[in-house]
Structure formats: C-alpha cells, structure tokens
Amino acid sequence: xxxxxxxxxxxxxxxxxxxxxxxxxxxxxxxxxxxxxxxxxxxxxxxxxxxxxxxxxxxxxxxxxxxxxxxxxxxxxxxxxxxxxxxxxxxxxxxxxxxxxxxxxxxxxx
Amino acid sequence: xxxxxxxxxxxxxxxxxxxxxxxxxxxxxxxxxxxxxxxxxxxxxxxxxxxxxxxxxxxxxxxxxxxxxxxxxxxxxxxxxxxxxxxxxxxxxxxxxxxxxxxxxxxxxxxxxx
Numbered sequence: 001x002x003x004x005x006x007x008x009x010x011x012x013x014x015x016x017x018x019x020x021x022x023x024x025x026x027x028x029x030x031x032x033x034x035x036x037x038x039x040x041x042x043x044x045x046x047x048x049x050x051x052x053x054x055x056x057x058x059x060x061x062x063x064x065x066x067x068x069x070x071x072x073x074x075x076x077x078x079x080x081x082x083x084x085x086x087x088x089x090x091x092x093x094x095x096x097x098x099x100x101x102x103x104x105x106x107x108x109x110x
Numbered sequence: 111x112x113x114x115x116x117x118x119x120x121x122x123x124x125x126x127x128x129x130x131x132x133x134x135x136x137x138x139x140x141x142x143x144x145x146x147x148x149x150x151x152x153x154x155x156x157x158x159x160x161x162x163x164x165x166x167x168x169x170x171x172x173x174x175x176x177x178x179x180x181x182x183x184x185x186x187x188x189x190x191x192x193x194x195x196x197x198x199x200x201x202x203x204x205x206x207x208x209x210x211x212x213x214x215x216x217x218x219x220x221x222x223x224x
Contacts, residue, residue, distance in 0.1 A: 043215035046213070
C-alpha cells in the first residue's frame with residue numbers, strides 16, 4: 001500500500017460544477033496537508049495549506065482534513081476551464097519530508 | 111519575480127553524457143529541495159539542503175547524481191553518465207524551514223535522454 005493514494009482520473013466535469021478531489025493516507029503522524037495544482041509541463045503551485053484537522057476556505061476552494069479517517073478533500077466551486085490541471089495532495093509529519101500523491105487529472109469542459 | 115527559478119527549462123541529451131541543472135530559490139528561504147517527477151506520478155524526493163549543508167539524500171539518488179549548494183544560495187544538480195531512465199522532470203523547491211513550512215516549486219527542468 002502506498003503512503004498516499006489518489007484516484008488518477010481523468011475526471012471530467014462541465015463548467016460550473018462542484019469538483020471533489022480526495023486523498024487517503026496511511027501514516028497517522030501526518031499533520032500538515034497541502035494541495036497543489038500543476039498545469040502541463042509546469043511546476044506544482046501551492047493552492048491550500050492546512051494544519052491538523054478541519055476546514056479551510058479560500059475563494060472557490062475549500063480544503064478538508066479528517067484525520068480520524070485519514071482522508072483529505074479539496075472542493076472547487078463554480079469550476080472553470082482554467083481549473084483543468086492535475087491536482088496533487090501532499091502531506092508531512094513534523095520534521096519529516098513531504099510525501100506527494102500521484103495526482104488527479106481534472107478537465108473542466110466549457 | 112521572486113519565485114523559484116530553474117534553468118534550463120528543457121534539456122535533451124544523449125545517453126552517457128553529463129548534464130547539470132541550476133536552481134535559484136526564493137531569496138529568504140534557507141531550505142532547498144530537489145524532486146523528480148515522471149508522467150502520471152507525484153514528485154519524488156531526491157535531496158534537500160539546509161543552507162549549504164546537504165542533510166538528506168533519498169535512496170533514489172544513485173552515485174551518478176550529485177547536488178551542491180555552495181554558499182547556501184543557488185543549487186546545482188548534476189547527473190553523470192545519463193541513462194534513458196533518467197528522463198523526467200526535475201523540480202526544485204524552497205521553503206523557510208520553519209515548523210509549518212510550505213514548499214514553493216520552480217517550473218522544473220524537463221530532461222530527455224536519447
């Protein structure tokens with residue numbers, strides 16, 4: 001079992017839809033959780049950062065962490081074609097290196 | 111622009127040649143990371159520096175790979191005697207090194223070994 005798992009997709013949704021992206025993990029020591037967006041042939045761009053459990057909202061994006069279920073989610077409201085990208089989750093425990101999921105490829109169709 | 115800068119963006123080389131990549135981190139960041147990413151996978155950790163000290167190297171980093179960060183500013187990653195399996199995106203990232211550190215990535219160097 002990989003330490004961090006994501007459905008690779010591709011996930012295709014119509015413009016305006018609510019998108020739900022998820023990661024599961026096995027290491028209960030993870031405390032810091034991040035979501036990155038990566039466009040083709042570009043480096044990952046940090047979207048959301050959450051410490052421990054709870055929700056965080058930033059514009060159209062909401063990140064949720066459920067440590068009891070070892071499950072994190074990223075919601076995108078009113079999705080736009082410009083949101084079409086690969087979304088990577090990343091997490092780490094204190095003093096350890098970041099571990100990335102394989103990414104979910106999202107296509108938002110106009 | 112004060113983001114992470116990588117050079118070159120693309121590199122095509124023949125098997126057996128040596129290649130070197132450069133990364134300039136965000137100026138106030140004291141940690142610098144190198145990752146490798148292949149198609150359909152997330153970034154895989156290679157090595158990281160705290161200032162000029164290389165603190166950790168992944169088992170992925172064979173002895174053909176060497177990284178330096180002289181003076182704790184920019185870093186170079188060299189691959190000697192390249193193999194086709196080295197073809198990947200090489201990503202550099204930097205962070206503040208504090209407890210809640212966030213990783214900021216450059217645009218990467220896409221290496222193709224023919």
